Amino acid sequence: PASVSEVTVANGGKSDALHVSWRPAVGVVDSYLVRLQERDKTVHTLAVSRASPPECSFSSLVAGRLYSVVIVTRSGGLENATTVQARTQPATVQNPTAVHSARDDFLKVYWRHAAGDLDRYVVLIRYNHSVLQNKSVSTGHSECDFSSLTPGRLYTVTVETWSGGYVSSVSTDGRT
Known part of the structure; x- marks a missing residue:
């Protein structure tokens, strides 16, 4: 046939x-x-x-x-x-959180791991819709830090889950 x-x-x-x-x-x-x-x-x-x-x-x-x-x-x-x-589409991480840890220019981001298969996480920090910094995080880790930020500013942090060419993301806000 x-x-x-x-x-x-x-x-x-x-x-x-x-x-x-x-x-x-x-x-x-x-x-x-x-x-x-x-x-x-x-x-x-x-x-x-x-x-x-x-x-x-x-x-x-x-x-x-x-x-x-x-x-x-x-x-x-x-x-x-x-x-x-x-x-399949990768899963998003759970409960992303950004905290200042009592430092005025710093945010620590942590999350619960995404389910399923993934290659890496990419974490981006934005202000006014512009990406200021981004970091690649290996699958064995579930946190990262951003420093040299402006005191008292509200930032948006996005945690992306990458698998092959597919990406899923979830965002949260954090203030220095």
Whole structure:
């Protein structure tokens, strides 16, 4: 059988789901089998009949994880597979907090780790919508400091979670 084409896998901004669609294979097809794999291990399998719309969705996935989606065309006893990779949206950190620690030019930022898979955190501090400083923080850490700030000023601090090319963020305010 022919393979499918124009495969699209999108997370739709969701950290726990992927939606898969494709252009049906030309010729005679009995059915499609869609497998979701992580590190060569199949975690979900869905059968899609040739009469159904060429799409399906997977849920209850891990945030920020890279998955392989394998769409198998079946005809008689023969198969042909097409594989694409896609990533769920990373999760945001929880409870970001910025405190001055009784210093007039300083803010300490801390948070609870984001769930799922991530590459790093990026923490930005803004005033009047302009980024003044930013810091990259490894996944094993959940805090950072900013100094040389203006006393008594209200800043916006954003903690970004990066996984592959995807980013999710959450912001809070803190005053020196």
